[in-house]
Amino acid sequence: MLQYLLNGIATGALYSVIALGIVLVYRTSRLLNFAHGDLAMVAVFLVWSFSRPLGFPGAVAVALLAATALGAAFSFGVLQQVKEATLLGQVVLTLGFSQVLSGAALVVWGADSKPFPFPLSSVVTYRLGGAVISQLTLGSLVIALVLMAGLYLLIQQTRVGLAMRAYSQDPEAARLLGLPTRRLLAFTWGVAALLGTAAGMLLAPVTFLHPYFMLTPFLKGFTAAVLGGLDSVPGAIVGGLLLGVMESLFAGYVSLRFVSTLSFALIVVMLLVRPEGLLGRVFQRRV
Amino acid sequence: MERLPRLVAAILVALMVAWGAAPLSAQVRGVTPTEVILGTSAPLSGPAAAWGITAIAAKTYLDLINEAGGIHGRTIRLEIRDDAYLPPRAVANVRELAERVGVFAIVGIIGSANAFAVRDYAYQQELFWMTPAIDSHIWIGYPGNRYVYTVYPDYYEEARIFTRYAVETLGAQRLAVFYQNDQYGLAGLEGVQDEIARLGDRARLVAEVPYEVSDTDLAAHAQRLQSSGADAVIIYATPNHGAMIAQAMARIGYHPHRLATFTLGDATIMTALAGEAWEGVISAGYFPLPDEDPVVAAALERVAQREPSLRAMAYNALAGISFVEPFVEALRRAGPDLTRESFVEAIESLQDWDGEVIRKVTFGPDRHQGINRIYLTQIQNGRAVVISDWITYPVGF
Numbered sequence: 001m002l003q004y005l006l007n008g009i010a011t012g013a014l015y016s017v018i019a020l021g022i023v024l025v026y027r028t029s030r031l032l033n034f035a036h037g038d039l040a041m042v043a044v045f046l047v048w049s050f051s052r053p054l055g056f057p058g059a060v061a062v063a064l065l066a067a068t069a070l071g072a073a074f075s076f077g078v079l080q081q082v083k084e085a086t087l088l089g090q091v092v093l094t095l096g097f098s099q100v101l102s103g104a105a106l107v108v109w110g111a112d113s114k115p116f117p118f119p120l121s122s123v124v125t126y127r128l129g130g131a132v133i134s135q136l137t138l139g140s141l142v143i144a145l146v147l148m149a150g151l152y153l154l155i156q157q158t159r160v161g162l163a164m165r166a167y168s169q170d171p172e173a174a175r176l177l178g179l180p181t182r183r184l185l186a187f188t189w190g191v192a193a194l195l196g197t198a199a200g201m202l203l204a205p206v207t208f209l210h211p212y213f214m215l216t217p218f219l220k221g222f223t224a225a226v227l228g229g230l231d232s233v234p235g236a237i238v239g240g241l242l243l244g245v246m247e248s249l250f251a252g253y254v255s256l257r258f259v260s261t262l263s264f265a266l267i268v269v270m271l272l273v274r275p276e277g278l279l280g281r282v283f284q285r286r287v
Numbered sequence: 288m289e290r291l292p293r294l295v296a297a298i299l300v301a302l303m304v305a306w307g308a309a310p311l312s313a314q315v316r317g318v319t320p321t322e323v324i325l326g327t328s329a330p331l332s333g334p335a336a337a338w339g340i341t342a343i344a345a346k347t348y349l350d351l352i353n354e355a356g357g358i359h360g361r362t363i364r365l366e367i368r369d370d371a372y373l374p375p376r377a378v379a380n381v382r383e384l385a386e387r388v389g390v391f392a393i394v395g396i397i398g399s400a401n402a403f404a405v406r407d408y409a410y411q412q413e414l415f416w417m418t419p420a421i422d423s424h425i426w427i428g429y430p431g432n433r434y435v436y437t438v439y440p441d442y443y444e445e446a447r448i449f450t451r452y453a454v455e456t457l458g459a460q461r462l463a464v465f466y467q468n469d470q471y472g473l474a475g476l477e478g479v480q481d482e483i484a485r486l487g488d489r490a491r492l493v494a495e496v497p498y499e500v501s502d503t504d505l506a507a508h509a510q511r512l513q514s515s516g517a518d519a520v521i522i523y524a525t526p527n528h529g530a531m532i533a534q535a536m537a538r539i540g541y542h543p544h545r546l547a548t549f550t551l552g553d554a555t556i557m558t559a560l561a562g563e564a565w566e567g568v569i570s571a572g573y574f575p576l577p578d579e580d581p582v583v584a585a586a587l588e589r590v591a592q593r594e595p596s597l598r599a600m601a602y603n604a605l606a607g608i609s610f611v612e613p614f615v616e617a618l619r620r621a622g623p624d625l626t627r628e629s630f631v632e633a634i635e636s637l638q639d640w641d642g643e644v645i646r647k648v649t650f651g652p653d654r655h656q657g658i659n660r661i662y663l664t665q666i667q668n669g670r671a672v673v674i675s676d677w678i679t680y681p682v683g684f
Binding site: 003004007011102103106110111112113114115122123125132134203206207208210211212213215216217247248251252256257259260 | 331332333336337339340468496497498499501502503504506507508510511526527530531534537538539540556559560562563564596599600
């Protein structure tokens, strides 16, 4: 039981980090970013490529910068340039972007799985009560928590965070008050890409690196975001952890065969019962 | 009025050209005096893209034959279509290959679900089908199997061999199966179940643990296996998931005997992915390994020089070559007058025939399963070491 819980929390924390990236973008632009996973995938490949010449920390720095820049550039260079795109049109643009990214990765890095070098070992384990936790899992958990805390500080304690919150509450008013909304949007996309990349780097040592390795984790992150509320930052964290633990317990005690179905069933149920998510704001449109 | 004769002449010329080309292509689909056309649908993109390498290798191998002059003055063109491992796209691809391109035969096609989706259409079109890369067992009793010539092992029979080996040689008494939840994995599971039933009290199947191709977290699966107390785990999975479960088991300190299907037999790839956790794994092969057989090594080297990306996935590349080898030999034997009948006669004359990669191939009017033997390997210090003689199993069809 303890082992299943522990596994669930560790996996759930990564879902949370992915969900946070989705939620951040959704809060500011009311847009579901389907390229979130693929952007992270490309960045993790960059780490893989650069870790030989630059060493692991150097490669991580390059990849995080590149992902942030790529995310910001897509927001600034494509999404905002498309004149009079409807929300749906923009969502389709992110879908297209995701196809471009995965296609490019296939051409550049090939389709075969690659082991991902990570400083933490997945085979060195520690005993924790009756359960076992690997160095990698423990490290992932810590990094995920640090990222969450960092994001909380960014949003709650900084001027940029204040601007982001203002914009998400009322974009029109924020613009009128002179907030640099375009740069703000690009910044949000950059931070989201950074979160996705971090999650990708923690997943790749376990799932191995190939152009589609972020597909399922992205869908799980998406589920977590819907579960917690698409516009709620704490909701994304709660949703991710909840999903991870539920999946793990379901796999352990109910059925391994239907564990992948669980998350999609959850989306449907959540949208039926409480469309705004566990911690989301009730959706209202002023007439 | 001056224009009219010219127009008539143009139409006449066009008709003559069409007439000249038509009778041959109408006689034998996919065969012209200068060319034989083959087609395949392969996962060049999508989650199974690494297996698409088989199609690239087959094409490279054929291109080299073409450059050396082809067979009886004909070059062999392999048309590859991408199905991204999606059955509906595989069907659309094969329809296009049969009806628009007009292929003589199809080659390969990866994935049980994809081949199943294509099966009835291929039969209806009477398409020759060289080595569908799926469980051979599914062809037994299927009427369309008369157009199928396969040199691919049988997962079901392999699983029975693994089970016997685990119980009789390794002394395992409690077996578990970790399998992909589709026809591929189920064929393995069934083989284990049947063989355990045959062995009676000597062993029990204590856990059947399925996973989905989309699963990225196998911690719970590993734990299920561990808590079952199995002393041998038989694995039917993608290379990725095979490596993931091996690591997940090692992570919780669970070290049973592990026997993994031949699709996970590439020691280089598996050791690169799973590292230490793959050490000691028993797997199977159905053609000699390149580092044990100079002819196989030379074939690999030839295609890899042409297409360097094949080198990293040697095992898949060699499998791709083996898909087309018997076909090329049949063309050779059929002579310049290639018809469906002469092809059938030629390929069914293969008796204990050795290709460069695939060996001891036998076809006949009542035998379309060209090989019925595998051997076992074990990973020792990161390399696959042969640990058994060839083990034969009953020919299914």
